[in-house]
Amino acid sequence: MSKKLVDVMGDLNEDEVIAEVKALKEQNVPALEIIADLQAGMGIVGKRFEEREYFLSELIMSAEIFNEASKLIGGDAGSGAASKYGTFVMGTIYDDIHDIGKNIVTTVMSSNGFNVIDLGVDVPTAKYIEAIKQYKPKVIGISCLLTTAFDNIKECIATLEKEGLRRDIKVLIGGGPVDEATCKYVGADHVCRNAQETVEYSKKYMGV
Numbered sequence: 001m002s003k004k005l006v007d008v009m010g011d012l013n014e015d016e017v018i019a020e021v022k023a024l025k026e027q028n029v030p031a032l033e034i035i036a037d038l039q040a041g042m043g044i045v046g047k048r049f050e051e052r053e054y055f056l057s058e059l060i061m062s063a064e065i066f067n068e069a070s071k072l073i074g075g076d077a078g079s080g081a082a083s084k085y086g087t088f089v090m091g092t093i094y095d096d097i098h099d100i101g102k103n104i105v106t107t108v109m110s111s112n113g114f115n116v117i118d119l120g121v122d123v124p125t126a127k128y129i130e131a132i133k134q135y136k137p138k139v140i141g142i143s144c145l146l147t148t149a150f151d152n153i154k155e156c157i158a159t160l161e162k163e164g165l166r167r168d169i170k171v172l173i174g175g176g177p178v179d180e181a182t183c184k185y186v187g188a189d190h191v192c193r194n195a196q197e198t199v200e201y202s203k204k205y206m207g208v
């Protein structure tokens with residue numbers, strides 16, 4: 001873990017973030033470790049936002065820095081397996097537009113050989129239903145960063161049940177404030193803290 005990267009991300013020091021990411025890449029530090037440090041730095045940003053030390057402009061800036069750093073990290077966030085294991089449908093639940101975590105998960109799933117259908121952000125239940133009918137995934141992922149959107153996940157999963165689409169799929173959830181209690185509340189199957197966990201769970205469930 002690079003404490004320096006965590007700190008400079010938290011301080012929104014773009015030049016230092018870029019320099020540290022480049023240095024870590026040169027040292028062959030795995031992409032997922034670099035992402036974990038950036039994620040921890042985002043945790044500091046979130047905390048400072050809560051404490052009113054940072055405001056919306058700083059949240060926006062943190063996203064821009066994260067995205068710049070991600071471009072440098074590039075496409076080596078997975079094993080690069082060429083075969084397709086199965087289909088994974090993923091989106092950020094409606095009323096929520098956070099997509100950095102979702103994008104990391106979709107990139108890593110895709111580079112680990114899953115066929116990924118990314119529904120984007122602010123995804124209504126109807127769009128999940130349409131995608132499940134069309135792509136017949138075994139696992140779907142719902143990202144959520146806002147506690148105010150937990151009820152939306154609950155509604156979405158309940159509707160899948162009503163439509164008879166829930167039985168054969170596992171629903172994974174993830175995102176900063178999501179935990180085991182959320183999982184139980186919304187009726188999901190499993191919470192994943194990061195992209196690697198998502199890959200491991202999906203491989204296990206799909207019998208890979």
Ligand code: B12
Pocket residue numbers: 038039042043044045046047049050056059060062063095096097098099100101102104105140141142143144145146147148172173174175176177191192193194195198
């Ligand atoms: C960047 C950011 C923004 C950016 C988002 C830009 C973008 N393109 O995504 C912008 C500026 C748009 C934004 C807006 C807002 N934000 Co904001 N934001 C953040 C911040 C700082 C970082 C989020 C992030 O990208 N983290 C880094 C990624 C890599 O981590 P992650 O998302 O958790 O993803 C990882 C895992 O969780 C997991 N994962 C994620 N999703 C999934 C899904 C599945 C299926 C699986 C398996 C795994 C998985 O894998 C990922 C990779 O490891 C957080 C603070 C925080 N600590 O989370 C606040 C935070 C989420 N935001 C918050 C708030 C309040 C808002 C606003 C309401 C602010 C406002 N007043 O307008 C708006 C809401 C807009 C909306 N309708 O969605 C609050 C939410 C509080 C709460 N209790 O709900 C937070 C927690 C800040 C805080 N501490 O107050 N935000």
